[in-house]
Amino acid sequence: MNERTELNTSRLIVAGSPQIHDALSTTKLNWLVAAGVAPAALWGFIQFGLPAVTVVLAGVGAAALTEAVLPKRVGSVRDGNAILIGLLMSLMFPPAAPWYLAAVSAVFAVGIVKWAFGGLGHAILNPAVAGRVLAQVLAPQEMSRYAIPLALGGGEFEHGATAVMAVRSAAGSVEPLQRLQELGYPRSVLDQAVTAWLNEHLFEPVGVVLPSGYVDPFIGLAPGGIGETSALLLLVASAVLLGRRVISWQVPLAFFAGFAAAIAVWGSVAFGGVALRGDVLFHSLHGGVLFLMFFCATDNTGAPATGNGMVLYGLAAGVLAAVLRLFGLYAEGLAVAVLVVSFFVPLINHVTKPARFGFSRRRRKPLLYKPRG
Amino acid sequence: MKLIHTFLKGGVFPPEHTRTARDAATWNAMIPARCVVPLLQHSGVPARRIVQRGQRVNEGAIIGAARAYESARVHAPIPGVVSEIIQLTLADGRQSEAVVIELDGEFQQLGRSIKPRDWRRLKNRRIYEQISDAGVVGLGGEGVPSHTKYVLPKTAAVEWLIVNGCESEPYLSSEYRLLRERPQQLVEGIQILMRLLSPKRTVIALAGHTRSAVSGLRGAVAAARSRIQLQRLAGKYPQGDEHTLVGSVAGRAVRGAATVADAGCMVIDVATVLAMYEAVLLGKPLVERTVTVSGGAIAQPGNLKVRLGASIGDLIEECGGFCAAPRKLVVGGPMRGHAVTDLTQPVTKLTSAVLALTEEELQSVGQTACVRCGRCVRACPMGLEPVMLHLLIAQHDWRAVVKAGVFDCTECGCCGFICPSGIPLVDQLKQAKSQIRREEHEDGERAH
Incomplete structure (x- = not known):
């Protein structure tokens, strides 16, 4: 045998089939989702400034710390799951929320909702969502104060903070966008310009008119949770994640x-x-x-x-x-x-148990063909 | 163009990795100077050795006789002298006696053209005898002796004869090469089967990259004035499995624990048809097969026509050796094949491929906890819930494991391939099956 067929057998892996694996691992899935929301998070930081950064840092930090401190069951900080929980949770927070609220909720999410139920893979509820809801219950006032993006002047809107809250709390037209306009809800110059352009080139030829006010939330110039405002960034990220089957x-x-x-x-x-x-x-x-x-x-x-x-x-x-x-x-x-x-x-x-191949779905009995012997 | 059919439930899309190997013509591997011929190269009972140490054998001489109906003959791939009788662990883990032949003497068949016999004048019984005498077994799967598989009980009728031209696994391209290089012989072989089985419909199924062989086949079918149909299927794994293939082509769902023959379907792969053709028309015993040698660590991947008993190391050497350090050496395809560490492993009737895979190709993930994502459930073509089976097996609740359908599992590997937590689901299912069989056996003994 020549040297090209020499084999270092100690480096060979012997394992049962299948011998190859799909590219995705649990760890990779976590980090890819985290990477998917990262642009939206950055956008939130730009829009809402330092308070948003503190909330996210507190949420992610507390989540990671909780995972690291608690006795190991399964998983570790490195698998990215705790960090993802902290990130998703704090991105649903209003930017003006107190940082310690994010920290407390993150500890609850990772420590109770995930770890106490058995750790990675055993949680019954989504820890990130549970953390967000806990904060809402603990501090309804603080969790309902949303800041207006810096680009739209900053500060807070008087009729409740977000567009949805404003529409719900105040009286006025039936159409939500009109009601917002009556309330004097901030709207960017960009919105008007883009809406006008779209109407002129795209919608008018087919006989439709797009009211102004949709472009701002699409791009992300609107009050809202830190990572929730930009529909555009979220859509792009999810398209990528869907394409990779994440x-x-x-x-x-x-x-x-x-x-x-x-x-x-x-x-x-x-x-x-x-x-x-x-x-x-x-x-x-x-x-x-x-x-x-x-x-x-x-x-x-x-x-x-x-x-x-x-x-x-x-x-x-x-x-x-x-x-x-x-x-x-x-x-x-x-x-x-x-x-x-x-x-x-x-x-x-x-209820949705898959029908076994060769079985009728309803009666869960083999179809025509019985096994031999 | 017709709509492309496929099986509906489950399946995965592993990378095909066939580019380099499939485009080169099949070449004949060098005749090995030493052949290690196991007597167990099929499913069922090993053949009975009928040669002794020191005995001289001709090319194609019988060295193992079929011991039972569920057994197949084994022939000498090369002329020579039996130098040793050894015990061997095959790639799939089974133990077998093996005859070692050192090359010596003259080839009586190699290089001689044999005038094809007119099979149309042979009686069916004679054709079966030819197939059985030549030791033909299923070359695509578990190696079921063909004389047992393609025989019908008197009452049954075959509605569908499906010729499996789908590559059974990723990386493999030998079926494609055979479809491209020997379409006339294939069609003639199918015609023999059509006479034996008189199916209502005969279909050659092509999937994924083998679909591009369709034009040559169409010509061969037209030239033979046959009513064979061609069906193109989506390149989803495991399209080439009997159960999914019957689902895709005939629209019949047969549970994994049953055979597709129960639904009036016969499935045969291209290589086996050609082996039958050679057995019936040329009287040639099965002493060689086409093997795909591929993987990122192989210098020149390709398809080789190999004498059985040659070592996989010989094959790799013939393909230019390793161009990178392999991390896994696989006998068979990447989804069902067996990892080995030994280059002296012989090529048998079951060796569809020899793969040398690099670290990057394995994409192995360390085992972590199940996150209940359900990817295995959505990937299982048999409609099982591997995640549930995984939990039940951990509890040793065998009754529930059987009820959940463990014996319907065809071990295609989709669940283990897709599991992001790297849980060896297929291993667990296999072990559960053998554990349950063992316990049933013990209970039976105790009852006696």
Whole structure:
């Protein structure tokens, strides 16, 4: 044998089949999702300045520290899961929230919701969402004070902080955008310019007019959670993650379908209008719906295991989120929807058990063909 | 163009990695000077050795006789002298007796053209005898002796004869080469089977990269004036598995624990058809097969026609040796194949490929805790829930494991491939199966 076929057998791995593996590992999944929300986080820092940075640092730091300090069950800080939990949670915080609130919620999320239930893979609820909801319950006042982006003048808006809150708290037109305008809600020059351009070149030829006010939340010039404001950045990131199969397509699609349907039906009723006239675009662009459905509801552990189950789960969460948005106690509290639906995941998994190949779905009995012998 | 069919449930898309190997024509490997011929090269019972140490054998001489119906003959791949009888651990872990032959004497078949016999004048029984005498076994899968597999009980009828032209696994390209290089012989071989089985429909299924062989086949089918149909399928793994293939082509779902013959379907892969062709028309015993030698660590990947009993080290050497340090040496495909450390492993009737994989190709992930993501559930083509089986196996709840369908598992490897936590699911399922069988066996003994 010549030297090219010499083999260092001590370096050879012997393992059962399959001998190759898909590129994704749990650790990679965590870090990729974290990388996906990073641009939105940066955008939040630019918009809201130092307070936003402190909240996120406190959330991520406390989450990582909790994971590191607690006795090991499974996983470690290096698998990125605790850091991802801290990051997702604090990006749903209002930028003006006190940093210690983020820290306390992160400790709760990682220490109680995840670790106490058995660590990585054993949480029943999504820790990030649970942390966000805990903060809402602990300090409803602080969690409802949203800052206006620095580019729009900073400070706070008098009629409740975000567009959704303003629309819900004040009286006025049925159309949310018109109501905002009546209230004197800040709007950027960019919004007007882009809307005018779009109308002239794109919509008028087909006989539609886009009202101004949609472009700001699309780009991310709006009050909101630190990482929730820019629909554009969130959409791009989730497209990349979907393409790499990091997040599932079933959950966000079903979530959006449920949410959009519910908003379309009741969206206008909540503001004194008639049914079936809700403004889906307004509600999709405002208030963290995209963030929740792409990055929180798709959580590996929180979502069901079966494809049909994911659709069911997404639909339910979407409808519930819309209902909470329109009629719930907190206008920005739709994260609760994901928590509530999570309780049903074992049931959903059971109901949507896959039909075994060669079995009839309903009777769970073998079809025509019986095994030999 | 027709819509591209596929099986609906589950499946994964591993990288095919066939570019380099598939474009070079199959070449004949050098005749080995020493052959190690195991007597167990098929599923079922090992052949009975009928040669002694020191005995001289001709090329193609019988060295192992079929011991039972579920057994197959083994022939001498080279002429020579039996120098040793050894015990061997095969790549798949089974133990087998093996006959070592040192090359000596004259080749009686190699290089001589044999005039093909007219099989149309042979009786069916004679054809089966030819197949059985030549030791033909399924070359794509577990090596079921062909004379047992393609025989019908009197009452049954074959509705579908499906010729599996899908590459059974990624990296493999030998089926593609055979489809490209020997379409006429393939079609003639299929015609023999059509006479034996008289199926209602006969289909050659092509999937993924083998779809590009369709034009040559179409010509061969037209030239033979045959009613063989061609069906193109999506390149999803495990398209080449019997159960998924029958699902894709015939639209019939047969549970994993049953054989597709129960649903009136017969599946045969291209290499086996060609082996039958040679057995029936040329009277040639099965002493060589096409092997894909590939992987990132192989200098010149390709498809080789190899005499059985040659060592995998010989093959690798013939493909230019290693161009990088391999991390895994695999006999068979990457999804179902077996990792070995020994270059002296012989090529058997079951060796579809020899792969030398580099670190980057393995993409192995360390084992971590299950995060219940459900990727395994969505990847399982048999509709099982590997995550549930994983939990039940950990509890040794065998009754529940059986109920959850462990015996429907075809060990395709999709779950283990996709699991982001690197849990060796296939290993666990295999071990559970053998554990359950062992306990059932022990219970049976006790009852007696």
